[in-house]
Amino acid sequence: MRTMTLNASQLDGLIASLPLLLQTAAAQLEPLSVLVRACTLPVENEADLQGRMALIDELYSHASDVEHFAAQCAERVSDRVYEYEMKQLQVPNVTPGEALSMLMKARKIRQADLRQIATQSVISEVIHGKRSLTVEQIKALARFFRVPLETFMGQP
Secondary structure, three states: OOOOOHHHHHHHHHHHHHHHHHHHHHHHHHHHHHHHHHHOOOOOOOHHHHHHHHHHHHHHOOOOOOHHHHHHHHHHHHHHHHHHHHHHHHOOOOHHHHHHHHHHHHHHHHHHHHOOOHHHHHHHHHHOOOOOOHHHHHHHHHHHHOHHHHHHHOOO
């Protein structure tokens, strides 16, 4: 590796141009600094949340695929949004049967539509608090409704 030395005039030139160099670098790096903070710092409030959501959309609009730098940044920002939403989410204190009933009504799902998970009679008994869900049923229902496992855990 070749070693470079600086002479006095080069150092004088660097020192003379340093204020402009630092000002230019700061101006160029500030947007990157904002992006890094959005990827790493927690969401603080609703206004911050809305800004992060807009940033996610903008980042994805510049990504050609999921491996693109913009998509990777959008994923990191999405992680911060998810963390914030999980903290803010007000989960009602309901039984697994009540949760199942509410989800079925909200999504217009019939008991028969869940036959891959449990029989119609089992679903009915769970809804009416006469039966508990098995671990396999909890996992399957959480996957089916795309909700956390905890939705179907607890006391019947």
